Amino acid sequence: MTNRTGKLIEGATGKWEVVIGLEVHAQVLSKAKLFSGAATAFGAAPNAQVSLVDAAMPGMLPVINEFCVEQAIRTGLGLNAKINLVSVFDRKNYFYPDLPAGYQISQYKQPIVGEGVVLVDMPNGETIEVGIERLHLEQDAGKSSHDMHPSLSFVDLNRSGIALMEIVSRPDLRSGEEAAAYLKKLRTILRYLGTCDGNMDEGSMRADVNVSVRKPGAEYGTRCEIKNVNSMRFVQIAAEYEARRQIDLIEGGGKVEQETRLFDSRTGETRTMRSKEEAHDYRYFPDPDLLPLEFEQALIDRIKASLPELPDARKQRYVSQFGLSPYDAGVLVSDAETAAYYEEVAKGRDPKIAANWVTGDLFAMLNRLNLSITQSPVSAANLGALIDLIADNTISGRIAKDVFQIMVETRDAPGAIVEARGLRQVTDTSAIEAAIDAVIAANPDKVAEVAAKPKMAGWFVGQVMQKTGGKANPAVVNQLLAKKLNLPG
Amino acid sequence: MSDLATLTLAGARDALRRKKISSRELTTSFIKEVEGARGLNAFVTETPELALDMATRADARLSRGEAGILEGVPLGIKDLFCTKGVKTTAGSKILGNFVPTYESTVTRQMFDAGAVMLGKLNMDEFAMGSSNETSAWGPVISPWRRKGSNTPLVPGGSSGGSAAAVSARLCLGATGTDTGGSIRQPAAVAGITGIKPTYGRCSRWGIVAFASSLDQAGPMAHTVRDCAIMLQAMSGHDPKDSTSAPIAVPDFEAAIGKGVKGMRVGIPKEYRLDGMPSEIEALWAQGIAWMKDAGAEVIDVSLPHTKYALPAYYIVAPAEASSNLARYDGVRYGLRVNGDDVIDLYEKSRAAGFGREVQRRILIGTYVLSAGYYDAYYLRAQKIRTLIARDFEQAFEKCDMLLTPTSPSPAFGIGEKTDDPISMYLNDVFTVTVNLAGLPGISVPAGVNNEGLPLGLQLIGRAFDEATLFRAGQVIEDAAAFKARPDSWWK
Numbered sequence: 001m002t003n004r005t006g007k008l009i010e011g012a013t014g015k016w017e018v019v020i021g022l023e024v025h026a027q028v029l030s031k032a033k034l035f036s037g038a039a040t041a042f043g044a045a046p047n048a049q050v051s052l053v054d055a056a057m058p059g060m061l062p063v064i065n066e067f068c069v070e071q072a073i074r075t076g077l078g079l080n081a082k083i084n085l086v087s088v089f090d091r092k093n094y095f096y097p098d099l100p101a102g103y104q105i106s107q108y109k110q111p112i113v114g115e116g117v118v119l120v121d122m123p124n125g126e127t128i129e130v131g132i133e134r135l136h137l138e139q140d141a142g143k144s145s146h147d148m149h150p151s152l153s154f155v156d157l158n159r160s161g162i163a164l165m166e167i168v169s170r171p172d173l174r175s176g177e178e179a180a181a182y183l184k185k186l187r188t189i190l191r192y193l194g195t196c197d198g199n200m201d202e203g204s205m206r207a208d209v210n211v212s213v214r215k216p217g218a219e220y221g222t223r224c225e226i227k228n229v230n231s232m233r234f235v236q237i238a239a240e241y242e243a244r245r246q247i248d249l250i251e252g253g254g255k256v257e258q259e260t261r262l263f264d265s266r267t268g269e270t271r272t273m274r275s276k277e278e279a280h281d282y283r284y285f286p287d288p289d290l291l292p293l294e295f296e297q298a299l300i301d302r303i304k305a306s307l308p309e310l311p312d313a314r315k316q317r318y319v320s321q322f323g324l325s326p327y328d329a330g331v332l333v334s335d336a337e338t339a340a341y342y343e344e345v346a347k348g349r350d351p352k353i354a355a356n357w358v359t360g361d362l363f364a365m366l367n368r369l370n371l372s373i374t375q376s377p378v379s380a381a382n383l384g385a386l387i388d389l390i391a392d393n394t395i396s397g398r399i400a401k402d403v404f405q406i407m408v409e410t411r412d413a414p415g416a417i418v419e420a421r422g423l424r425q426v427t428d429t430s431a432i433e434a435a436i437d438a439v440i441a442a443n444p445d446k447v448a449e450v451a452a453k454p455k456m457a458g459w460f461v462g463q464v465m466q467k468t469g470g471k472a473n474p475a476v477v478n479q480l481l482a483k484k485l486n487l488p489g
Numbered sequence: 490m491s492d493l494a495t496l497t498l499a500g501a502r503d504a505l506r507r508k509k510i511s512s513r514e515l516t517t518s519f520i521k522e523v524e525g526a527r528g529l530n531a532f533v534t535e536t537p538e539l540a541l542d543m544a545t546r547a548d549a550r551l552s553r554g555e556a557g558i559l560e561g562v563p564l565g566i567k568d569l570f571c572t573k574g575v576k577t578t579a580g581s582k583i584l585g586n587f588v589p590t591y592e593s594t595v596t597r598q599m600f601d602a603g604a605v606m607l608g609k610l611n612m613d614e615f616a617m618g619s620s621n622e623t624s625a626w627g628p629v630i631s632p633w634r635r636k637g638s639n640t641p642l643v644p645g646g647s648s649g650g651s652a653a654a655v656s657a658r659l660c661l662g663a664t665g666t667d668t669g670g671s672i673r674q675p676a677a678v679a680g681i682t683g684i685k686p687t688y689g690r691c692s693r694w695g696i697v698a699f700a701s702s703l704d705q706a707g708p709m710a711h712t713v714r715d716c717a718i719m720l721q722a723m724s725g726h727d728p729k730d731s732t733s734a735p736i737a738v739p740d741f742e743a744a745i746g747k748g749v750k751g752m753r754v755g756i757p758k759e760y761r762l763d764g765m766p767s768e769i770e771a772l773w774a775q776g777i778a779w780m781k782d783a784g785a786e787v788i789d790v791s792l793p794h795t796k797y798a799l800p801a802y803y804i805v806a807p808a809e810a811s812s813n814l815a816r817y818d819g820v821r822y823g824l825r826v827n828g829d830d831v832i833d834l835y836e837k838s839r840a841a842g843f844g845r846e847v848q849r850r851i852l853i854g855t856y857v858l859s860a861g862y863y864d865a866y867y868l869r870a871q872k873i874r875t876l877i878a879r880d881f882e883q884a885f886e887k888c889d890m891l892l893t894p895t896s897p898s899p900a901f902g903i904g905e906k907t908d909d910p911i912s913m914y915l916n917d918v919f920t921v922t923v924n925l926a927g928l929p930g931i932s933v934p935a936g937v938n939n940e941g942l943p944l945g946l947q948l949i950g951r952a953f954d955e956a957t958l959f960r961a962g963q964v965i966e967d968a969a970a971f972k973a974r975p976d977s978w979w980k
Contacts, residue, residue, distance in 0.1 A: 052591060056816040058584065059571045059593060059695040061730050091812050093858070095835055102815020153831070155820070283858035285867060288702035288809055290731050 007175050008216060011247045017216045018243040019223075020179045021171035022235070023208040024186060025164045026196040027140070028071045034139050034163035035062030035105060042202050046156040054161040056100035061289050064089075068163040069293065071195045072112050072137050073303050075165055078193045078310055079132050081116025083300050087136075089290045093283040098142035098155050106166075108284045111136035112293065118169075119312055120185045121330050122178065130182050131170030140164050159203075165196070171210065171220065176239035180232040183207055184334075188311050192336045206230050209263075211242040213250070221246070222256040226263050226270050238263040242270050314339055322351035331359055337373050344380035349387050357383055361404055369408075378407050386414040394418060395425050396474060427473045429480065435467040436460070436477075436484055447485065454487050493518055494974070498562055498661040498715035505551055505561040512551065512561025516544035516605050519563040522659045523607055526632075528979045531644075531653040533568050533626045534576050534609040543605040550603060558722045560603030565654045565663040568609040569616055570596045570706070571695040575606075579697040580614040580624040580647075583817045583824045583842025593695025594727045595664065595706045602722040607660050611650030614844045615814065616671055616699040619916035621649025622907055623846040631679060631900050632657035632975035635940040642900040642942070645675030645916075651709045652679035656975060662710035662719050666696060668703045669802055670896075670920025673932035676709050677895035677945025680934045680973060682962065683709040684716050685920075687953045688927035689734035691720075692727030698813040700806040701732075703924040713933060713962040717741035720955065736953055744956035745963045750784030752961070755888035759795035760919060762897060768938040769894045776892055776935060776946040779968035780961070788888055792880040795922060797873045802921040803914060804857050804870035810847075811854025817842060849910065878926040885951050890961055893919050895932040895945035923949055931958040934971040943973060 008015040033040055036053035053060045076083045090108040113135035120128045142160035146153045167186065173179045187205060190196035197204050207230075212223035224246070226238050246256050260279070261270040286292075309317070311333045318329035332342045332355065346354035362383065366376060386403060389395045395403060395418055406417050418424055426432060439460060440447055450456040457478075464477050481487070504510045520537045540563060547561035571577045571589035578584045592600070600606070613623040620643035621629040631644040632653055644653040648665030652675035655663050665672035667685035676683030684707050691706040698704060708719030724738040756777060761770075777787050819825035819838030826837035843851070857866035884891065897918055906913045923930040929952070932945040946965055950958045 055821060057591070057822070058577070058579070058587065058589070058697045058816070059693070061694050063729060063731050093812050093815060095815065095818060095832075097818075097820045097831055100816060100821060102818060103812050281860045283812070283855065283860075283863075285808060285812070285858055285863070288700075288732075289698075 009213075009243060009247060012251045015216060016213045016243070016247050018175055018239070019171045019212045019214060019220060020173035020176070020239050021210040022169045022173070022179060022182060023210070024167045024169075024183065025206045025208075026075075026167060026186075026190055026198070027204040028068045028137075028163035028165055029194060029196055030065065030068050030071060030163055032065055032067070033161040034065055034068050034137065036161050038161065040162050042199075044158055046154075047158065050157040050160065054100065054157055056102070062105060062287070064290065064293065065163065068137060069112070069295070070299070070303060071163075072135060072165055073300055074193050074307065075167075075190060075195045076113030076116065076135055077300070077304055077307055078189050078195070079113070079116035079118060079135065079167070081132055081135065082114035084110065084112055084114055085295060085297065086110065087112040087293045089137075089287045089293065090284045091287045094280050096141065096144075097153060098144045098157070098160065100142070100157060100160060104139050104141065105287055105290070106138035107136035110292075118182065118185055118189070120178065120182050121326075122181055125327075128172070128178060130172045133168045133170055135165050135167045138164050138166055171212075176236035176243070179209065179239050180236040183232050183235055185311075188334055192308055192310055200230050200232075203230065207235055209235055209239055209242070211239050211246070212256070213243055213246045222258050224256065224259055224261050224270075226261045227273060229263050234263060234265055237268045238270055241268055245270065308336075311339075318351075322346065322355070324352065324355050328355050328359055335373075341373050341376070341380045345384045345387070347384070349384060349391070353387055354384070357387060361401070365404075365408055377411050378404070382407055382413050389414055389418060393425060393427060393473060395423055396470075399423050399425065399470060423471060425473045426468050426471045427476055429476060432464065432468065432472050432476055432480055435464050435472070436480055439463045439467065440484060450485055450487070457481055457485065457487055460485070493522065493658055496661065497711050498718060499712065501562055501661055502560070502718065505547075506556055508551070512544035512547040512563075512605060513541060515561065516540050516563045516607070519607055519660055522657075523654075526657055526659050526979050529630045529632060529653050529657055530627050531611055531629050531650045531657065531659060532565065532608045533578060533580070533611045533624075533650070536575055536606055536608045539575065540605050540607050543600070547603050547605060557602035558718060559599055561605060562603070562661050563605045563607050564599070564719075565607050565610045565651060565660040566596055567648055567651050567664050567666060568612055569666050569697045570664060571697065572596055572606070572609065575609065577609065577697070578625070579616070580612040580626065581817075581842065581844070581847065582625040583839070584697070585625070585824060587823055589695070591695060594692035594729065595696065595723045597695075598725065599664075599719075599722045604722070610648075610654055610663055613647035613649065613671075614847050615697065615810070616647040616666055616668055616704075617810070617846050617850055618646040619670065619674055619913055620901070620903075620906065621646040621675070622903060623844055624649075625844055628903050629653045630903070630979075632977075632979065633679065633900055633942055634975070634978065635942060638940075641903045643678070643903055645678040645896070645900065647671040648675050648683075648709060652676055652681060652683075655679070655681045655709055655711065657977075657979065662708055662715055664706060664723070665709045666699075666704055666706050667920075667924065668699050668705075668806060669924050670917040672707045672709055673920050673930055673945070673947055674896045674916055676932040677934070677947075678900040678943060680937075680943030680971065680975075681709055681711060682713055682716050682931065682933050682966070683707060684720060684931040684955065684958060684962075685923065685929060686720060686724065686955050687734070687929045688924075689732055689736075690738075690929070690953065690955070691723050692725070692730040692733045694727055694729040700809040701813060702809060703802075703806055705924070713931070713959055713966050714742060714745050716931070717745060717959045734953070739956050741956060741959050744959045747960050748783060749780060749961050749964050751786070752890070752957070753786045753788055753888040754780045754961070755788055755790035755884050755891045757790050757792045757795065757884065757891055757893060759792050760893045762918070765897060768899075768944065769897060772936055772944050772946065773892070773894050776965060779965055780892060782968065783964045785961075787892075790884040790887055790891065792877070792884060792922070794873060794876045794880050798877055798922040798925055799914065799918055801870040801873040801877070802917070802925060803853070804866050805874065805925070807850040807854030808858050808867050809854070811851045811858065814843070814847070814851055846910070874925045877922055881922075881926045881928060881949075889951075890957055891949040893947045893949065895919060895947040899938050899940070899942035899944055919947060928952055929955045929958055931955075931962045933962045933965045933969070935965055935969045936971065937973050941973065943971075
């Protein structure tokens with residue numbers, strides 16, 4: 001997809017193309033760490049989840065957590081990627097206090113997952129194809145705190161040894177917006193798969209953003225890597241800032257130097273962390289404490305058979321089976337919980353009406369109250385029941401909006417609300433007829449007007465509805481009014 | 490009370506089971522020997538109270554008829570094995586005050602089998618050395634002396650404390666570890682038996698790592714049988730070590746006495762070095778004759794890549810060591826020398842904590858793994874390693890075992906080779922190939938030179954075929970009838 005030109009950026013010397021690739025670190029959803037039995041729960045007291053292996057005590061040895069391997073395979077399958085039956089763990093050597101062994105166990109030359117592809121829907125309706133170069137397993141480091149003591153640093157090793165998947169994309173992204181959308185899609189896939197919780201504010205997902213700029217059609221420019229960006233919005237801001245910085249630099253007669261940069265979320269700017277000359281020599285070599293990671297095709301097949309329906313397939317199904325628009329389908333599948341909610345509402349009902357309620361009133365309400373769908377005060381069962389009440393003419397669509405609001409406030413079932421508040425639609429023709437007769441009797445002048453101007457009938461409808469407290473079935477009202485006023489039916 | 494001067498581990502085991510002696514009596518005697526031999530500097534930590542406590546419990550089990558393989562037998566433990574609650578230093582200042590909260594798998598298995606620990610044994614720092622002179626706690630003095638000389642000699646290394654303690658009869662056996670010859674070479678120059686089992690036979694969990702792909706624990710003792718008994722307790726698959734082999738452990742002692750009649754013994758011509766001392770040549774010839782006498786067929790074989798083994802070893806081992814020793818950074822445990830910042834702390838702690846030889850190997854290892862050098866050094870060394878393993882595989886198509894000298898020279902004087910690392914590294918010339926190929930090798934005392942110093946012969950076997958080495962080792966032990974003992978000059 002490298003020939004695809006995205007939105008170009010205007011510079012002083014003409015248009016520029018931004019080229020972005022992401023290295024995403026996704027924490028493997030697993031109760032235990034990658035090479036030790038220690039727990040991984042977020043928020044434990046500092047150094048409460050550290051085994052002898054994680055602390056790199058003398059003579060300690062890593063043992064691979066097979067569940068983490070299965071999670072990596074599952075993820076690779078979800079990224080439509082090649083799974084390597086043989087992969088190798090290497091040591092990446094560098095000194096830092098939160099890296100107890102003085103090396104990180106990672107995969108360098110032979111990762112567990114090879115090339116794959118992710119499809120990303122953009123709001124303008126375009127679908128971009130982002131190549132995945134590889135996915136490998138590695139250990140996380142601990143956490144250093146430098147602000148707790150005037151001269152000392154503190155180290156928390158709870159994260160030390162937690163399994164990460166590093167997912168490396170091809171430089172197929174052409175704007176900050178695309179980069180953010182790709183990250184969002186990746187998170188959706190990982191959450192569907194249950195291989196990463198995607199909680200970026202807890203550090204479960206971080207991205208290193210590689211940015212370069214070039215004149216359209218030219219060779220790739222020199223790239224800079226922005227480390228550890230921890231939200232979708234920041235990915236977009238960082239990429240946009242960095243692209244503009246590079247363009248200004250080049251147009252000002254300067255040259256982009258390959259370097260590692262940091263993103264400052266307060267200012268939205270990036271700044272130099274270390275230059276190419278200062279880059280570490282990691283002295284990678286195969287970890288002699290671990291045998292090559294080998295498994296049978298049967299394991300892959302077993303995992304493949306257990307994969308859930310993934311967002312792309314589900315979206316396709318919503319379009320073809322439910323007749324939803326691609327946009328609505330895309331919105332509904334964007335996370336597994338929303339999709340599950342929608343499917344429960346739609347079950348046995350008109351799927352389009354269900355989709356309108358979910359993407360309309362429900363989303364508006366959740367947005368307003370800043371709630372996730374799992375926290376919704378209106379359950380999928382209750383929303384479904386509300387739709388049923390409209391379908392069987394118990395209430396009108398207009399009343400249904402009121403009932404929905406009451407459901408949000410009380411969390412009650414719609415049937416109970418309708419009964420308790422007497423909102424049941426009046427379809428009893430004699431009651432409606434009486435109301436119509438009263439309106440006609442009280443407004444002879446209007447009756448004369450409507451004879452000349454049938455559009456005036458709307459006024460009568462409003463009066464009748466008012467008299468019946470909005471509960472009259474509008475179709476019945478229209479029908480009876482037409483008869484009584486001798487209007488063309 | 491048995492005579493400690495002739496008592497073997499097997500003999501003690503049998504006497505304990507027959508209640509001719511108690512473990513407490515035996516242990517008390519050895520504690521006295523240990524205390525009387527401090528001049529040898531073989532033990533870095535003595536644990537007499539712990540030993541007596543273990544002996545008491547062993548006696549209780551013996552009286553209940555619940556004896557394990559090593560029940561009540563007093564042993565020494567190389568200071569590379571982490572021992573729960575007992576200081577474990579790896580011969581280094583950087584771990585000078587380190588007390589593990591955990592027990593290595595090998596020592597736990599031995600203690601579960603009833604062994605009594607007399608203390609921790611001196612060694613070359615992080616097992617890097619062939620003379621036990623790189624220990625931060627001073628060299629071990631060999632109990633052996635040249636005839637008519639008081640020159641202090643080295644006990645070999647890196648398991649020098651183990652070799653000295655066994656040959657001075659301060660314990661009935663000792664654990665060693667062997668990365669390039671660190672069990673076999675000291676066993677040979679100290680006149681005892683030692684076996685490096687197949688890589689993966691013993692768990693490495695809880696053993697301070699030197700070079701992970703080469704390190705292997707093994708026993709050092711007076712006799713082939715004693716080694717077989719110890720190895721039985723030390724061996725077995727450990728899920729905590731991914732490189733430990735999930736292979737059943739045969740009855741090693743049962744292999745002893747079956748002889749070598751009809752077996753084929755290969756003699757690798759590449760081990761005949763230019764300028765090899767004639768006494769080593771003669772010993773080797775004697776060994777060949779003994780095997781023939783015992784009914785074995787002796788054939789010539791070739792291991793063509795032997796000459797590359799030592800250089801390859803001195804790339805692979807330091808490379809792994811440079812990474813394995815990175816954890817000794819002064820941050821979490823061990824020696825810390827505070828600095829202006831964390832880099833300064835690292836540099837000061839590691840400069841103060843590591844000795845010269847360890848620093849040398851960290852530098853070599855860091856160099857050979859560096860960008861631009863990796864392919865030329867580390868990768869090529871790994872290729873050589875593959876070729877060496879293939880040499881052995883091809884040789885073992887023609888024979889059941891190989892017979893070589895263990896060491897190219899007998900014990901040398903303390904300080905004689907410390908200024909010349911290359912000549913020191915040459916001590917491992919016959920042993921490193923075995924580590925590179927992951928094979929088992931045993932050294933058996935076979936005679937003394939004209940100065941009265943012990944010399945050893947090495948048998949190399951197929952992977953996981955230690956049983957053949959015990960069989961054939963016993964043949965050499967019987968034929969050699971090695972009776973030489975050091976004078977007890979240290980008492």
